[in-house]
Amino acid sequence: MxxxxxxxxxxxxxxxxxVSIGRYERGKLDGNIRDIMADEKRKFYRFAEKNNVxxxxxxxxxxxxxxxxxxxxxxxxxxxxxxxxxxxNTFYRKPIFAGDVKLSSDPLKPGEDEFSTPVYLPxxxxxxxxxxxxxxxxxxxxxxxxxxxxxxxxxxxxDLIDLVKHDFTIFYEHYDIDGKLLEEISTITDTxxxxxxxxxxxxxxxxxxxxxxxxxxxxGNPEDLQKNLESSGTSFIPFWNCRxxxxxxxxxIEKLLDHVKGxxxxxxxxxxxxxxxxxxLPREIADRKVAFDGxx
Amino acid sequence: xxKFITQEIGSLRKPEYLSTKFHRLSDxxxxxxxxxxxxxxxxxxxxxxxxxxxxxxxxxxxxxxxxLAKYVEGIKFYGHVRSFDNRYYLKGSVTSGLxxxxxxxxxxxxxxxxxxxxxxxxxxxxxYTMMDWSFNDHYxxxxxxxxxxxxxxNVEIHNLKKIWQRxxxxxxxxxxxxxxxxxxxxxxxxILIDSVNESIKGISDCEFTIxxxxxxxxPDFFKSVPELKLHGLNLEFANRxxxxxGISDDARKGYTYLRNYVEALETAxxxxxxxxxxxxxxxxxxxxPELIRDRILYANRIIGDPGLLRVNPDCGLRxxxxxxxxxxxxxxxxxxxxxxxxxx
Numbered sequence: 295m296x297x298x299x300x301x302x303x304x305x306x307x308x309x310x311x312x313v314s315i316g317r318y319e320r321g322k323l324d325g326n327i328r329d330i331m332a333d334e335k336r337k338f339y340r341f342a343e344k345n346n347v348x349x350x351x352x353x354x355x356x357x358x359x360x361x362x363x364x365x366x367x368x369x370x371x372x373x374x375x376x377x378x379x380x381x382x383n384t385f386y387r388k389p390i391f392a393g394d395v396k397l398s399s400d401p402l403k404p405g406e407d408e409f410s411t412p413v414y415l416p417x418x419x420x421x422x423x424x425x426x427x428x429x430x431x432x433x434x435x436x437x438x439x440x441x442x443x444x445x446x447x448x449x450x451x452x453d454l455i456d457l458v459k460h461d462f463t464i465f466y467e468h469y470d471i472d473g474k475l476l477e478e479i480s481t482i483t484d485t486x487x488x489x490x491x492x493x494x495x496x497x498x499x500x501x502x503x504x505x506x507x508x509x510x511x512x513x514g515n516p517e518d519l520q521k522n523l524e525s526s527g528t529s530f531i532p533f534w535n536c537r538x539x540x541x542x543x544x545x546x547i548e549k550l551l552d553h554v555k556g557x558x559x560x561x562x563x564x565x566x567x568x569x570x571x572x573x574x575l576p577r578e579i580a581d582r583k584v585a586f587d588g589x590x
Numbered sequence: 591x592x593k594f595i596t597q598e599i600g601s602l603r604k605p606e607y608l609s610t611k612f613h614r615l616s617d618x619x620x621x622x623x624x625x626x627x628x629x630x631x632x633x634x635x636x637x638x639x640x641x642x643x644x645x646x647x648x649x650x651x652x653x654x655x656x657x658l659a660k661y662v663e664g665i666k667f668y669g670h671v672r673s674f675d676n677r678y679y680l681k682g683s684v685t686s687g688l689x690x691x692x693x694x695x696x697x698x699x700x701x702x703x704x705x706x707x708x709x710x711x712x713x714x715x716x717x718y719t720m721m722d723w724s725f726n727d728h729y730x731x732x733x734x735x736x737x738x739x740x741x742x743x744n745v746e747i748h749n750l751k752k753i754w755q756r757x758x759x760x761x762x763x764x765x766x767x768x769x770x771x772x773x774x775x776x777x778x779x780x781i782l783i784d785s786v787n788e789s790i791k792g793i794s795d796c797e798f799t800i801x802x803x804x805x806x807x808x809p810d811f812f813k814s815v816p817e818l819k820l821h822g823l824n825l826e827f828a829n830r831x832x833x834x835x836g837i838s839d840d841a842r843k844g845y846t847y848l849r850n851y852v853e854a855l856e857t858a859x860x861x862x863x864x865x866x867x868x869x870x871x872x873x874x875x876x877x878x879p880e881l882i883r884d885r886i887l888y889a890n891r892i893i894g895d896p897g898l899l900r901v902n903p904d905c906g907l908r909x910x911x912x913x914x915x916x917x918x919x920x921x922x923x924x925x926x927x928x929x930x931x932x933x934x
Contacts, residue, residue, distance in 0.1 A: 383673060383679070383723050386674070539683040
């Protein structure tokens with residue numbers, strides 16, 4: 295059966311990149327961190343291409359966590375203390391609304407801090423996919439959220455999306471995908487060019503998702519698979535478990551796709567993907583998962 | 591005359607001669623250099639007059655998860671996983687049933703016992719935290735994995751008890767079960783309780799404590815306390831407190847959860863003591879003795895029984911320099927003296 299692969303979100307740094315960043319932070323790096331990171335990205339894209347990954351957004355090697363770049367892209371949003379990301383041993387800096395929020399930096403222009411400003415390193419890859427945390431996640435995880443915060447944040451997101459001029463926006467929602475989220479996103483961007491990804495969803499009561507016209511609604515909740523497939527322009531099938539190190543077998547994808555084809559929806563082409571970050575895994579395991587079928 | 595026991599909680603920063611080449615050393619070389627570092631720390635602990643030096647700053651251990659996991663059969667390591675920013679930890683994957691290969695703590699424990707007359711307390715990473723920080727590719731349920739870790743830890747405590755008995759020391763072997771992840775999953779308090787109790791099951795003549803820190807789940811944790819078969823709780827509080835002097839509720843707002851502790855004691859079988867965190871380990875600010883005194887006086891007023899109070903830092907001081915750490919610890923000891931003088 296024909297299938298494509300998509301990788302969403304932060305991909306784990308290689309051991310050598312991790313060490314280089316550590317040296318950079320201590321002021322002991324020989325070489326330029328931007329060059330090293332660009333080289334790592336080239337390697338990632340070559341790896342993705344070799345392994346039949348059609349949707350490989352930026353691996354976000356320069357993102358320290360899901361919200362970090364927003365702090366320098368948007369004025370009025372500051373980084374707070376460390377908070378546990380869901381129920382993992384991974385942490386993020388809590389966003390704090392500290393004034394009027396608006397887009398204040400050019401996302402395509404490298405800033406002083408390599409780890410906050412640039413959305414993409416421009417010389418490496420075209421701007422096909424822009425990955426962003428969902429604005430509702432930001433609001434739910436933030437402190438000092440005022441009445442005006444939601445409106446301002448959505449406008450800042452809209453300005454960012456309009457400025458980057460990419461092909462598709464991937465919104466990562468780590469709470470439930472629900473109708474409210476889809477409604478909000480539809481106000482800031484063209485939904486036919488948007489993919490919403492979440493490890494979970496709460497769409498059972500939402501009868502008509504098609505009206506939003508999303509390119510993809512992808513949820514880790516297996517019960518929502520049929521609904522999401524019927525409502526999406528692209529048939530995304532959650533496949534990789536990013537909380538386990540065991541490698542999915544080539545047989546398991548055949549079985550999964552047979553099941554989908556036979557009982558859920560009729561499509562000639564599917565895209566298998568992750569709904570959680572590969573960054574929860576060691577790089578070696580993430581690579582082995584992506585290359586599980588030996589497709590090259 | 592009131593006497594509050596002062597105790598260390600966990601790790602200190604390693605001297606550079608150890609930290610910069612820890613993973614590149616052979617086992618024999620690492621033992622020698624860790625022993626040298628431990629000896630230096632023991633001398634410093636003795637110099638400031640602390641009662642219990644823990645395990646002398648954990649010079650034999652790189653990191654609390656990795657140290658135990660490396661000695662457990664059934665765990666594979668595939669590489670580092672991010673904790674935050676560019677900080678990573680070596681996260682193990684449980685791929686088969688767990689058994690202890692060899693004792694992770696015996697060498698360190700014996701060395702410290704042989705080189706000081708101060709009281710010693712061995713921190714061991716707890717079964718719930720080990721479970722939560724591992725990939726589970728073998729056990730069906732999380733509770734199964736936690737209990738498997740508990741059985742491993744139980745074997746290790748038996749190992750340490752033999753060393754303790756050989757040493758001829760009087761008193762009880764002190765074991766601190768470290769559970770920083772113990773309150774992170776709200777619906778799993780029973781797994782924490784069962785696995786901690788399983789870790790110490792059938793072992794007598796020991797003093798068992800639990801260390802929990804940086805949690806928003808203290809109210810839930812204290813509900814679990816009566817079911818834990820422990821002798822004491824070593825907890826973080828100073829991080830939540832103000833730097834102002836005084837024993838008002840406003841000045842000592844970091845210690846309000848002590849009321850939950852007092853409530854927990856009402857239904858607990860044992861009068862578990864409170865190891866009170868009075869030093870914030872995440873700041874270089876050196877708490878003056880008077881501030882430490884007031885934190886103790888406030889806690890004593892709420893608890894109403896000085897016999898239930900011990901005094902410690904919030905957590906291990908490894909994020910501070912060695913100099914700052916010992917300044918803080920020395921002030922802690924001096925603050926305790928001020929509190930004792932005021933209560934007597």
